[in-house]
Amino acid sequence: MVETNDRRLPVGIQSFEEIRVQGCLYVDKTDIIWQLANRGKKYNYLSRPRRFGKSVLVDTLESYFLGKKELFEGLKIMQLETEWVKRPVIRLDMSQAGAEPESVRSYLDDVFHTLETVYGITVRPDSSLAVRFKNIIESAFNQTGQQVAILIDEYDSPLQHSWKTPQHEACTDIYREVFAVLKAQDKYEKFVFITGITKFTQISLFSVLNNLSNISFEPEYAAICGITKEEVLRDFKPEISKLAEYEDWTYDEAVANLTAYYDGYHFSRRNMVDVFNPFSLINALADSDLKNYWASSGATSLLPKFVDDIEMRLKDFENCPIDSDTLETSDVTGGGAELFLYQSGYLTIKGYMEGIYLLGIPNYEVRKALYKIVLPA
Numbered sequence: 578m579v580e581t582n583d584r585r586l587p588v589g590i591q592s593f594e595e596i597r598v599q600g601c602l603y604v605d606k607t608d609i610i611w612q613l614a615n616r617g618k619k620y621n622y623l624s625r626p627r628r629f630g631k632s633v634l635v636d637t638l639e640s641y642f643l644g645k646k647e648l649f650e651g652l653k654i655m656q657l658e659t660e661w662v663k664r665p666v667i668r669l670d671m672s673q674a675g676a677e678p679e680s681v682r683s684y685l686d687d688v689f690h691t692l693e694t695v696y697g698i699t700v701r702p703d704s705s706l707a708v709r710f711k712n713i714i715e716s717a718f719n720q721t722g723q724q725v726a727i728l729i730d731e732y733d734s735p736l737q738h739s740w741k742t743p744q745h746e747a748c749t750d751i752y753r754e755v756f757a758v759l760k761a762q763d764k765y766e767k768f769v770f771i772t773g774i775t776k777f778t779q780i781s782l783f784s785v786l787n788n789l790s791n792i793s794f795e796p797e798y799a800a801i802c803g804i805t806k807e808e809v810l811r812d813f814k815p816e817i818s819k820l821a822e823y824e825d826w827t828y829d830e831a832v833a834n835l836t837a838y839y840d841g842y843h844f845s846r847r848n849m850v851d852v853f854n855p856f857s858l859i860n861a862l863a864d865s866d867l868k869n870y871w872a873s874s875g876a877t878s879l880l881p882k883f884v885d886d887i888e889m890r891l892k893d894f895e896n897c898p899i900d901s902d903t904l905e906t907s908d909v910t911g912g913g914a915e916l917f918l919y920q921s922g923y924l925t926i927k928g929y930m931e932g933i934y935l936l937g938i939p940n941y942e943v944r945k946a947l948y949k950i951v952l953p954a
Contacts, residue, residue, distance in 0.1 A: 584815060586863045593637040597648045604808050604855075607654035609801045610637055613770075615657075617792070620759070620769045623801070624776060624793040625844070626922025628856035628874055630802040631772040635668070635730045638770060642666050642726040664767060665717035665725045667692065672731035676738035678747035682706065685755060689713060696720055707754050714762045724767035727759065733773035740910065749777070760788070775909040775920045794905055796848035803842060803852035809835070816862035823865045838867050841939035842922070846929035854922070857942055871922070872946035880921075880950060894924060894947075897936045904934050923947060 587601040596603050613621065625631050640648050644663030649655060674684035689709045693700055696716040700709060717725045736752070739745040759769055771789070792798050809817075810832070821831035835853075839861065842852040860870040899915050909917050918924040919936055923943055928935040938944045 586816070586859050587633075588859055588863045591632040591636060593633055593640050594645070594648055596633070602812060603652075604804050604812055605652050606634070606801055607637070607641075607649060607652045608657060609798065610634070610641065611654045611657045612797065613792075613801070614638065614641060614768055618790040619763075619766065620789045622771045622773070622776075622789050622791050622793070623798065624773055624791070624920055625802045626842075626854075626920070627774055628854070628871055629922070630855045632670075632730055634802055635728050635770065635772060638726070638768075639666050639668055639728055642768070662723060663721075664723045665721050666728065667713065667717065667725060668728045668730070669732075670730045672734040674735045676735050676742070676748070677744045678751055681735050681748055681751050685710075685751075692717075705754065706751070707758050710755055710758045711762060714758070714765050718765040725765055726767050727769045729756075729769075729771045731773060732771050733775050733777055736777045737775055775917065777908060777910065791905070794845050796845045799843070799845040799848040800850050800852055802855070804855050804858055805853070806836070806840065806851050809853060809858070813862055816865075820862065820865045834867060835861065838941045841925060843926040843939075846926060846934065849926070854940075854942070869942050869945055871942055872949070880923075894918060895937050896927065897924065899934050899936055901929075901932045901934055904936075 585599060585601040587596045587603070590596055590599075590601060593603075595601075623631070623634075641654070641658075642664045643666055644661045646658075646661045649658075669685075669688060671681075671684075674681045685706050689706065690700075692698075692713045693709065696713065698709075698712055698716050700712075704712075714725055714727070735748050736745070739748045759766070769789075776791075817831050817835070818828060820826070820835070821828050824831065824834075826834065835858065836851075839857045840851050840853045842854065843849045844852065854871055856874065857870040861867055894915070897915050899913075899919070903912050903916060904919060907916055909920060915924065915936060919926075923938065923946075924936040925939040926934055927937040938947065
């Protein structure tokens, strides 16, 4: 019997601090994270599919900028970071902001109120959200003497969920108002990092932040989220052995089956490293069972909003060509079904030639999820 009792997998945990304090297994990406924070650009946008580790990445960045050196002991970043400066951090999780303008305003009001209390800011009754955001950034800098790190997770959640509803335009107006502040506050900001699934280019972040760098396709960040085959074989040998024992497979058969089910994602044409869906892989290894974890977590809920006639077109999504400009820069609302399916994780990069990407279904889990939508049980 393979013993894995003393090894804890971070099932359902999105807090880097909790992962480290509880002694859970952590796939060490801190060297890439340090490079992003210190050698990358100031304004960064990263798109990855749902349940792909974006929130853990944001949480790790927050711990780093807060100077929590003790959480990083034994990790690769310790060979790179020497100063561990504690900086003020402003973090927004827009997945908590609902899908209506009232709920978006309420969420931002609540977060801003907490920060205003921290920095002792007196708010005038007529102050807009934009003015309050500006004052928070300036106060954080002035009171600490350090530039501010601003982390915005799941920026597109209210926009996705309000799309094709009467509330969508009002939600985008709030974004335009509030996030225009980021560009004007440049001298107070050390690092701005924004994550999302889908890209709404016509609102706020991409229209007012014209210096926002889309790092989603850059080769050095191809594996910043997700787990590579090399990392799987290095970090999860006991769990793979346990799965093999349960299913009466050899170790190599267990690896091959995990690969077929959950691997196959590629995020950069210049670095075609295979990436596993981390949510599905961790759950499968924790349960010693191969199931469709990703789709059952709600990953398919937005398909009807963005993909018309999926049943008619499913056969066209294998070896599907798409122009590089469309894939890399287009708005999800006007880029066609293929763009949404790529951004949300149903399709991935299979090849590239002369300005054309070739997309395809990444693995068996996704294929099974798509066919269940077309042919429900």
